[in-house]
Amino acid sequence: MAAGSLFTIATPAHAQFGAQAGFADAFRPEFLDRDMPLFVEILKLEDWQRPIVEVLLQDYMISFEAGVDEVKDKMRALQGRIGNARPDAVMELILEPLTAWDTERSALGATFLRNIKAQLTGDQISRWPRFERTLRREKxxxxxxxxxxxxxxxxxxxxxxxxxxxxxxxxxxxxxxxxxxxxxxxxxxxxxxxxxxxxxxxxxxxxxxxxxxxxxxxxxxxxxxxxxxxxxxxxxxxxxxxxxxxxxxxxxxxxxYPRAFRPTPIPRLIESVRSSDPELSDAQVAQLDEIEADFELRLESLEMRIVEAYRANQPGESREKVQRMIDRRNGKTFDRVTSLADRLIAEKNDLVDETRRRILAILSPEQTGNLPGNSSKGNRIPGIDGVELDEDGVAREKIRTLAPSKKGPAQPKFKSPGEASKEGRGSGTSRSIDPTGSGKGGKSGDRD
Incomplete structure (x- = not known):
């Protein structure tokens, strides 16, 4: 039985405590091959030093993997001892090899850094504090x-x-x-x-x-x-x-705060309307300008309110989640709670729907019919991957709802393009993309 499987024996509250305490780090090496440029750039390693550091790094990784394998073997061996043991006894058995490995893992990392430091010149030693700060930021x-x-x-x-x-x-x-x-x-x-x-x-x-x-x-x-x-x-x-x-x-x-700034289809809709055929009249242009300015002003305000909601409420959500797990384990039931951030996101989606309707209302039937993406199969919002609209003009494929609760009806929740595209790709994780479109990729060395 793998280490991860053993942890499934624990309650969700146990798992939450372990996640908060960073127990997952026990099986992740502190240093990897990809860290080599960091050593070279920050410490200004000489050509003759690089092979030595590479060997030390490989030795560390080999020792780390051997240690992880040993811990996993010990935890697999626990399977026969767990049986019908009490939950507290099970946790003690699981944590025993992890505690011993944690000490060994820390010693491996400290020894590796000490060996690196022994290879450095005086000038390179003077760069060590900045190297440690950069390393800490990276890790x-x-x-x-x-x-x-x-x-x-x-x-x-x-x-x-x-x-x-x-x-x-x-x-x-x-x-x-x-x-x-x-x-x-x-x-x-x-x-x-x-x-x-x-x-x-x-x-x-x-x-x-x-x-x-x-x-x-x-x-x-x-x-x-x-x-x-x-x-x-x-x-x-x-x-x-x-x-x-x-x-x-x-x-x-x-x-x-990516959840606060999920993109909306309005900018692309406005772009398509401005290039519509027949061309917009001066009055229509003025109306569209007014709608766009109003949307941007209200959107900016809503997005910052969402940010503030996350800042104020997210730190307490982990405790509330664990407390609900504990209370549920004790037989208590709860109504679904919609957070302030979720309510504000629903308000943002309402703003999107309202703005789209306002834009379409200023167009003639001919202009609406000639918008890119329209077809005989149904109305579609231009510039949003051909999303079909219902009879009220609501984007069917992009809208999902929050489940209704006793406190109110279901609320629309707008899917981001990233969420919608995941449906055909399966699950996965990604980092935020930087303004250059290249991601955060690579190490960024500190200036001297």
Whole structure:
């Protein structure tokens, strides 16, 4: 039985505690082949040093994999001992080899870095603190759970390719950001490490209250990391020229809070209407301009309200989820709760439907019929992958609904293009795309 299978024996609340404590990291090596450019660029390795570092890296990875295999073998051997054991006894059995491996894993990483450091010259040693900060940013940032927690503003600035003099002017602020973020990431990592035993004891002893207290402490450090990100989005925006500042702010918020900024079909619909045949009259152009301006103003306000809703409410959602699991286990039932963010997203979808109807209302039947995407098979919104409309003009393929609750009827929820396209591709994960269209790809070395 694999390690992951053993964990399915635990309750969902146990799994939530383990996720908060970062137990999944136990089976992930800290250093990989793809980290080699980081060593070379930040430490400025000489040609003769690179093969040595590569060998040390390979030795580390081999030792790590051997350690993981040993832990998995031990956990498979537990299958026969688990039987009908009490849940608390099962958790103790599972956690025993993990605890021993955690100590060994930390020692492997420390030994690897110590061996690397032994190969460096004096000048390279002086770069070690910056190397550690860059390494921590690379390794720790992706471990965020809150929206806005894992955005990398340093890399984002580099990928946006501002003029050199503007990037140079931002350098002092980016150094300040680097230090503030590193401090917050260090606090988060230290808190998670310090609570490992407490969370394991809570899991083994079925002490859900203790587990919740520990995960609350971890969540407070996640909020701290996100606060650094949010603060520096505003500071960097203020330091840039107006147009570039707004471009940066929009991109950073989109990267950090993608659910708030899911694209709507309205811009493409407006583009198609402006090029309609017959051409729009002056009165129609004026009406369309007014509709577009009103939509953009209301959309911007709604999107920022969604961001604020996530900032205010998301940190407490993990605790609420675990508490519901515990209460459900004790026989309690609950009505479905719709979050403030979900209600605001539904309001955004209503705005999209209202705006689409307003746009179509200013067109003549001939103009509507000649819009790209229309066919004898039914009305279609132009520019949205040929989505068919119902008799009320609602996009059938793009609208899904939130389930009705006792507090109100079902609410429309607009699918993003990414969600819709997944239906034909199966599940998968992807990172936010940077403004260049190339993704976040690759390591972005720090300047000297």
């Amino acid at each position: 720790e940032l992706p471990k965020g759970e809150l929206m806005g927690e894992s955005v990398d503003l340093y890399t984002l600035i580099r990928t946006m390719r501002f003029p050199y003099e503007i990037e140079e002017g931002l350098d002092p602020l980016l150094v300040e950001y680097e230090l503030s973020l590193d401090s917050a990431l260090s606090v988060r990592a230290a808190k998670i490490a310090s609570l490992q035993e407490e969370i394991k004891d809570a899991m083994a002893g079925m002490d859900f209250d203790a587990g919740l207290r520990a995960t609350d402490q971890i969540m407070s450090t996640r909020v701290l990391v996100r606060r650094v990100q949010d603060d520096y989005i505003e500071k960097i925006t203020a330091a840039l020229p107006d147009e570039l500042g707004e471009q940066f702010r929009r991109t950073a918020l989109l990267d950090g």
